Amino acid sequence: MPIILLLFIVYSLILISIDASSIIFPFKTVSKIGNITSKDINYNISHFANEHYSLPAYTEIKIGSPPQNVKFILTNDDCGFKIGKARKCLYNSDYVSHYNRNKSSNFKYTDKYTKKNSEFENGHSCSDNFEFVTEITDLNKKVVFRDIEFYLGTDTNEEICGVIGLELNQYKLYCDRMNNIFESLKNNKIIQKQNWIIKYTSKYEGIFIISPDLSQIINNYDENKLIITNTKKKFSGNSWTIMIDKVSSEGFNKTINKKTVKAEINNDLDLIEGDWDYYYHITLNYFKNYIQNKICKLEEITIGVYHYFAIECDKDKFNIDDMKQFPELTLTLLCFNTDFKFNYKDLFNETKYKYFFSIIFNKFIFERWVLGKPFLRKYPMVINYEDQTIGYYNENIEIKTDKKINVNYKGRKFYFYLLILLALVLFFIIGIIFY
Numbered sequence: 001m002p003i004i005l006l007l008f009i010v011y012s013l014i015l016i017s018i019d020a021s022s023i024i025f026p027f028k029t030v031s032k033i034g035n036i037t038s039k040d041i042n043y044n045i046s047h048f049a050n051e052h053y054s055l056p057a058y059t060e061i062k063i064g065s066p067p068q069n070v071k072f073i074l075t076n077d078d079c080g081f082k083i084g085k086a087r088k089c090l091y092n093s094d095y096v097s098h099y100n101r102n103k104s105s106n107f108k109y110t111d112k113y114t115k116k117n118s119e120f121e122n123g124h125s126c127s128d129n130f131e132f133v134t135e136i137t138d139l140n141k142k143v144v145f146r147d148i149e150f151y152l153g154t155d156t157n158e159e160i161c162g163v164i165g166l167e168l169n170q171y172k173l174y175c176d177r178m179n180n181i182f183e184s185l186k187n188n189k190i191i192q193k194q195n196w197i198i199k200y201t202s203k204y205e206g207i208f209i210i211s212p213d214l215s216q217i218i219n220n221y222d223e224n225k226l227i228i229t230n231t232k233k234k235f236s237g238n239s240w241t242i243m244i245d246k247v248s249s250e251g252f253n254k255t256i257n258k259k260t261v262k263a264e265i266n267n268d269l270d271l272i273e274g275d276w277d278y279y280y281h282i283t284l285n286y287f288k289n290y291i292q293n294k295i296c297k298l299e300e301i302t303i304g305v306y307h308y309f310a311i312e313c314d315k316d317k318f319n320i321d322d323m324k325q326f327p328e329l330t331l332t333l334l335c336f337n338t339d340f341k342f343n344y345k346d347l348f349n350e351t352k353y354k355y356f357f358s359i360i361f362n363k364f365i366f367e368r369w370v371l372g373k374p375f376l377r378k379y380p381m382v383i384n385y386e387d388q389t390i391g392y393y394n395e396n397i398e399i400k401t402d403k404k405i406n407v408n409y410k411g412r413k414f415y416f417y418l419l420i421l422l423a424l425v426l427f428f429i430i431g432i433i434f435y
Helices: 001-017 045-052 179-186 276-285 286-291 320-324 373-376 408-434
Strands: 025-030 057-063 068-075 082-086 125-135 141-151 161-165 194-204 205-210 226-231 241-243 245-249 261-265 272-274 295-302 306-314 331-334 338-342 347-350 354-356 359-362 368-370 382-384 389-393
Touching: 001 025, 001 382, 025 068, 025 125, 045 295, 045 306, 045 354, 057 141, 068 179, 125 286, 141 179, 179 205, 241 331, 245 276, 272 276, 276 359, 338 373
Parallel strands: 068 161, 082 141, 261 368, 272 359
Antiparallel strands: 025 057, 025 205, 057 068, 057 125, 082 161, 125 141, 194 205, 194 382, 226 389, 241 261, 245 331, 272 368, 295 306, 306 354, 306 359, 331 338, 347 354, 382 389
16 A cells, blocks of 8 residues: 555656646747838838837637637737737737637636726636647647636627737736736646747747747757746846846957846847947947948937937948948856857848848936847747746856856755655655555
């Protein structure tokens, strides 16, 4: 009897330590198009910045029985898992679709979230069947999962969209009144770890993976090279935040920043926001002559209620040879023991008549970087919603000499095995008593 009980316990603990599934969402990004297109000679930096400032990715999920195809946006500006006339969806018709609960035989209301939310008049938590991709090797193969909880904000036949919110749930004032996809999947025992990664396969397409098996994404994966740090809550608000320890410009062999500066991670942004130390450096050292000779323009632009400085260059006068002179930007993050490097190919966007510099500068926020798609395309991050941590796989790290950096990972691993040992001892004693 004790042996059988022990075998059962060990098997259960092994299952607990391994994720049930990776849930994979292939996504696309729909580009905004204003009154004029990038092929128009009057298309300028203001048009470009406004179109690329907020470009959430979207995915499609089949829901219900029979299944209905619903578009969901993946956004860092929300934390809910919901369907309805959401504030993030109303501005772009490409994101909207239909979901009618009355057409699904598996739809149920649940009692988890019954209070009204300010975003919807008659919202309520509910559940239905969802079809998810679980194998990265076959994105067309889907598995039906029953009774997945989400928040239905707008009912039946109206045009709506789904939202998968990736925002940090720090203050929990808004997030705790609505379903969240990570908690919904964990409650159904589909996943154990509430971590996720966005992996780009092209400029505007990729896969969003919840509870990823990194060995399927990274060649010769070594778990010791995944460096994990806590998000900096002191600075973050509801943003996933890390600290940049050093900003340098290799073309000028110069360290730019005078102190560490916070950096927010935001996949909605198809740009990078730089701080004012870098603004002064790049405009005075690289762009100065181009601006004086009217080859490039430094413009103040408005995006929503915010004011930015941004740079455009005339394609007839500013060419590939000029861009090759751009001093490589290096962001050093000691928490990952890594230099993140960006050259002209990463930071200039070409249109028919102009080149646009992808780094913009907030007029009134001096000490902040926001790392958008140009950063995440090149350096994907592993983020854990529950633990509120950010991870980066540093394939160049020397494991044997870097004990300090992996202290969080190794510490959690030690306590996990200690917990298993204590559980085995406890159940062994209980088994003997019952025997």
